[in-house]
Each structure stands twice: as structure tokens, then as C-alpha cells.
Amino acid sequence: MFELDARLEADTYFVAKTALCRLLLMDDARFPWLILVPEVAGISEPFDLSESDQTVLWRESMRLSRFLKAHYQADKLNIAALGNQVPQLHLHHIARYHSDVAWPGPVWGIGTPEPYAAEEATRLIGSLREGLALPLSLTLTA
Template sequence: MDFKLHPWLAEDCYYLGDFPLCALLLSKDANYPWYILVPRQAGIVEAFQLNKQDQQTLQDESLQFSQALSAAFSADKMNIAALGNMVPQLHLHHIVRYKHDAAWPNPIWGHVSAKQYTPSALQDRIQKTHQLLGQMHFTPNLQTS
């Protein structure tokens, strides 16, 4: 079975490129710097379903990406979550949080309406993301930049 991104993730996110294991998505909600890592393996719902090497790779990609996001966006807190109640495909949300953001200190889900990116803000966010990933093993999707 070939990997295919869940339709809701494909609809709600921009595809930015690939780490060795995970696809990197940017949420279309511009309220927060909100990214999603999705292991590119078919049929995976839970992290424990990955083999041991891929579990370690997922952990490494998530931690390195979180550290880069925190530094690049001067985060007050990084929220990392794998819920999967609505989208059963394994995916990890990486959300940069600030003490002054609209939902602080609560979870972001259902707190404020989604805000669309302007074309220039989207290009700025994508460019900043590609720059912060320059030192990591990341292959950008150049169709979004």
C-alpha cells in the first residue's frame, strides 16, 4: 500500500516538503505558526506501529524541528500533540505558542476562528521555514515557495 496524505490534512494544510521519514505540512490557519509532521508510511495510526528505527527517526525529526521552530519564532512554549481522533493517520502537530496569543493558555482547538494567510504572509512563512530547515535533512516542495 502506498502512502497517501489523509484528505483532511491535504485540504487544511500546505505541503512544504519532506524530512527523511515525515512530510512537513503548514496549517492554513495563520493564527499560529502551526506545522504538522506526517510519517510517509501507509496505514500508520499510532507511533508504536512504526518499526523501532522509524520511531527513533520520528522522535529525532520532531525534536530537531521543535527546537528550530522555538528558536526561529522566539516561542514562549511549543505545543506538540498527536491526537488523531478526527484524522486517523498518524500526524504530530507542532504549534508555536505565545503568552499573548488568542488562545493562551488553553489548547488552540475551537478557541478562535481560523485566519487565512495573505499571499505575502504565506510566502514569508514558507521562506522562513525553508531557511530554518537549511541545516536539517529536508527536501523542500519548491511549488509552494
């Protein structure tokens, strides 16, 4: 049975469920950063998923990426499955700017995360749910 990794749980806000995944917002106000976690137990690489779930994951990732880039008017998207620290399969989607603190390097392990103020997180999650409802067919039950 799927259970979200404790570190992912601690470092993120729940946004919504998609057909395959749990969609999470990284609690770091420095970067617009969303994570798709397929709700499949015991998986650490995308190719460990069934072929049909691989396809769903990629389609969800593409829709999320396209939305993020437009919504945040980002200069670049970073999309990555790393999992060196948290082996549970999760796919990062990060809107990057030429002006952000990590540019042009990757964001992982750079500086100290800046947690969102609670009301800012609530506002942001609301706008993400609204913007992503159609492309990702979201449900909001955890």
C-alpha cells in the first residue's frame, strides 16, 4: 500500500490528487516547485512503473510543466527524477528564472529553504488548484 515518504511529507504541502499521482508544493518560497509522486508502492525509478502508468506520469508531467512555465512566466523549467535522498519515486518540476538564487545551477542543496507564510501557501495552493483543475483533472481528497 502506498504511503508518502516522511521527508516528502514534511517538506511539502498537499495540493491535489491526479489520476496517478499526489501533487505536492515544495515549502520553499524561493522557487515555484511542484512534485508529482505516483501513488504506487515500492517504486523508485519511473521505468519501475507499468508501461501505462509511465505514459500517464509523463502526460501529467507535461501538462503540469506547460502550466507552470506559463503561469509563472518562467525562463526555464527543470524537470527531474533524482531520488538520491528520497528513493520513493517523485518527479520535480521547478520554474526557474535567470534572476533566481541558484541560477544557472540546479536548486537541490543550494542555500536554505524559505518556508511560505501560512496564508501565502493557502493562496498559492488555491491558485494552483484552479489553474491545474482542467489540464490535470484534479481531485482534492488526500
